[in-house]
Amino acid sequence: MADIINLVNAESKLETMRHSASHVLAEAVLSIFPDAKFGIGPAIEDGFYYDFDLPRSLTPDDLPVIEEKMGEIIKADLPFTHKEITKAEAKKLFASQPYKLELIDEIPDDKVGIYEQGGFVDLCRGPHVNSTGEIKAFKLSNIAGAYWRGNERFPMLQRIYGTAFTSQKELDEHLTRIEEAKKRDHRKLGKELDLFLTPDEIGGGLVIYTPKGGRIRAVIEEFWRQEHFANGYEILYTPHIGLSKLWETSGHLDFYQENMYSPIDIEGQEYYLKPMNCPFHMLAYKSRTRSYRDLPLRWAELGTVYRYERSGVLLGLLRVRGFTQDDAHIICTPEQMNSELSEVLRFSLHMWRVFGFQKYRVFLSTRPEKSIGTDQMWQDAENALRRVIDENELEYEVDEGGGVFYGPKIDLKIEDAIKREWQMTTIQFDFNLPERFDLVYIGADGQEHRPYMIHRALLGSWDRFFGLLIEHYAGAFPAWLAPVQVNVIPVADRHLEHARKLEKEMRNLGIRVEVDDRSERMNLKIRQAQLDKIPYMVIIGDKEVADNSVSVRRRSGEQLPTQPLAGFLETLTKEIADKV
RNA sequence: GCCCACAUAGCUCAGUCGGUAGAGCACAUUCUUGGUAAGAAUGGGGUCAUCGGUUCGAAUCCGAUUGUGGGCUCCA
Numbered sequence: 001m002a003d004i005i006n007l008v009n010a011e012s013k014l015e016t017m018r019h020s021a022s023h024v025l026a027e028a029v030l031s032i033f034p035d036a037k038f039g040i041g042p043a044i045e046d047g048f049y050y051d052f053d054l055p056r057s058l059t060p061d062d063l064p065v066i067e068e069k070m071g072e073i074i075k076a077d078l079p080f081t082h083k084e085i086t087k088a089e090a091k092k093l094f095a096s097q098p099y100k101l102e103l104i105d106e107i108p109d110d111k112v113g114i115y116e117q118g119g120f121v122d123l124c125r126g127p128h129v130n131s132t133g134e135i136k137a138f139k140l141s142n143i144a145g146a147y148w149r150g151n152e153r154f155p156m157l158q159r160i161y162g163t164a165f166t167s168q169k170e171l172d173e174h175l176t177r178i179e180e181a182k183k184r185d186h187r188k189l190g191k192e193l194d195l196f197l198t199p200d201e202i203g204g205g206l207v208i209y210t211p212k213g214g215r216i217r218a219v220i221e222e223f224w225r226q227e228h229f230a231n232g233y234e235i236l237y238t239p240h241i242g243l244s245k246l247w248e249t250s251g252h253l254d255f256y257q258e259n260m261y262s263p264i265d266i267e268g269q270e271y272y273l274k275p276m277n278c279p280f281h282m283l284a285y286k287s288r289t290r291s292y293r294d295l296p297l298r299w300a301e302l303g304t305v306y307r308y309e310r311s312g313v314l315l316g317l318l319r320v321r322g323f324t325q326d327d328a329h330i331i332c333t334p335e336q337m338n339s340e341l342s343e344v345l346r347f348s349l350h351m352w353r354v355f356g357f358q359k360y361r362v363f364l365s366t367r368p369e370k371s372i373g374t375d376q377m378w379q380d381a382e383n384a385l386r387r388v389i390d391e392n393e394l395e396y397e398v399d400e401g402g403g404v405f406y407g408p409k410i411d412l413k414i415e416d417a418i419k420r421e422w423q424m425t426t427i428q429f430d431f432n433l434p435e436r437f438d439l440v441y442i443g444a445d446g447q448e449h450r451p452y453m454i455h456r457a458l459l460g461s462w463d464r465f466f467g468l469l470i471e472h473y474a475g476a477f478p479a480w481l482a483p484v485q486v487n488v489i490p491v492a493d494r495h496l497e498h499a500r501k502l503e504k505e506m507r508n509l510g511i512r513v514e515v516d517d518r519s520e521r522m523n524l525k526i527r528q529a530q531l532d533k534i535p536y537m538v539i540i541g542d543k544e545v546a547d548n549s550v551s552v553r554r555r556s557g558e559q560l561p562t563q564p565l566a567g568f569l570e571t572l573t574k575e576i577a578d579k580v
Numbered sequence: 581g582c583c584c585a586c587a588u589a590g591c592u593c594a595g596u597c598g599g600u601a602g603a604g605c606a607c608a609u610u611c612u613u614g615g616u617a618a619g620a621a622u623g624g625g626g627u628c629a630u631c632g633g634u635u636c637g638a639a640u641c642c643g644a645u646u647g648u649g650g651g652c653u654c655c656a
Contacts, residue, residue, distance in 0.1 A: 522614065
């Protein structure tokens, strides 16, 4: 127990120091730009920032200058002094600081807190460290534009990001972690391992999967299909475009148009690229009379959708304009809703485990401003989602107003190997589409009833999932996913014939195998396979040809004892089947 | 979209003060047949992102456009 409290203290102490560092940053900026206007300067997850309105744009060259100034302030060990003053006094004090005046106006109390160190006074609730000397190790990382209050109708300020730690060692470790993260960046690895391309020629946010990436995708899609069939799903295929009338019916043109591309004219009719797959599934449901005996229907699709994203938000595979959702719609009776929701959640967590992800956070998103449906419907749906989370004994956080226009949702943020979180899974209540498409089923009473619908994407989108997967494994995919599982390396050309025989044998077992048949030295081929992160290298020389054995090297560098071919194939096929 | 930075060979990058293009890897050919992370030689490959301006002369300076990166907002 004591440990936990200490940990919390340590955390808030670090936060306090970072917050103080942001004040030191502000003082340094003030000394360089006496006319600077100040926004806010909080501590954040990995450090701190401060927003400024400055007479000129900052460039990266400014950072070392500011850092040096900060160093001087810290070395001078200036005390932080705290005062409570009246609002009227504060307004006088910050008369030339429009952003601070705005903040003062919004503080409900009569008194406001100010902190002063050196020549810099800031409106601030604190707390702070006693003096600037307590800031032990800091670094400014980058400059960025940021709208005042995060709203693009307000002026854009210049934000300086930095971080601070209680020792140089911890700061260095932090910087090393950032370097490590860069090494496993999926954009870098995607290029190095030849998994996918985002060529300038096709436009931003559009992706080409090359053969190795395509192989992985095919393996995952195959697994995904098997799992879905095994869990009572059927698979649909639907077109990429549809008539404007369809999107009017679905409500997308009313509520989602800002994310949709301009229509395509075909023989005088307007068609839209699909931003979602749902309307097609609705039509499939409506194609015949449905009985309560048919429900639940679980219809899945790997559907490629196109959404307008502002150029500035595009990011490798993680944020694109054309992506393939692992989508599904579950249409059920009200009575089935709970168990279906619960089952979707279980299925989702199962899938994540298979791919090596153990940690996640659950978010419940409630009614947004722009939405359809009655308060009662939203209330009921939110309660249903809460119940399912509770039944599964999961902790969750509420994202007020974070729902989609057609219903509340549960999102899962998945934690990767280096503890970053990604929003992937979404399980959404949808009471819009059954209504709009007038979906009905015939109940046991012979009357028409309105079904409920769940809209879900387990992995989220194939593209984002793949980006995450690359970073999670740092490109070293487990054997079941690796595009090439075995690289056969003949020591000399005379061993090539035997290597070909092995290749054929492994291929017959469904193993993804390649022979490095170049007239190069074995060392080079091993190095190459190592760089390609191929799980197994099978070296074939005179000894192996003579007794049909294999010398196996793992990409970890570990060398397995020479063994009979049959034994190796058995352990390998088992490893692949076990998905470890 | 907005703020800042960047864009040179397939990849990673160098290119000083403005004087007309370089390396390594990759690729091709040849030699080499080597036992657990790089054998050697030779060769091909660039409208220096695009368009415009300044200049006797632009990869280099200026502007615009496109794309990329770091952020803001949004999101699977």
